[in-house]
Amino acid sequence: MKQYNEIEKLELLRRYLTIGLSIRAFSASVGIPVATFFGYLRAYGHPDNSSIP
Numbered sequence: 001m002k003q004y005n006e007i008e009k010l011e012l013l014r015r016y017l018t019i020g021l022s023i024r025a026f027s028a029s030v031g032i033p034v035a036t037f038f039g040y041l042r043a044y045g046h047p048d049n050s051s052i053p
Helices: 006-019 023-030 034-044
Strands: none
Touching: 006 023, 006 034, 023 034
């Protein structure tokens, strides 16, 4: 499995926000486990305009 750096993780969160899929569907579309995506949310905040730089 690919190791994402911080910038890539933030970009995934931004993409999730703009695509409009469920977390499960988005995670499957980018090839990461749902639990991993939830870990990104915990680490960087829920993707809204105020929590992602």
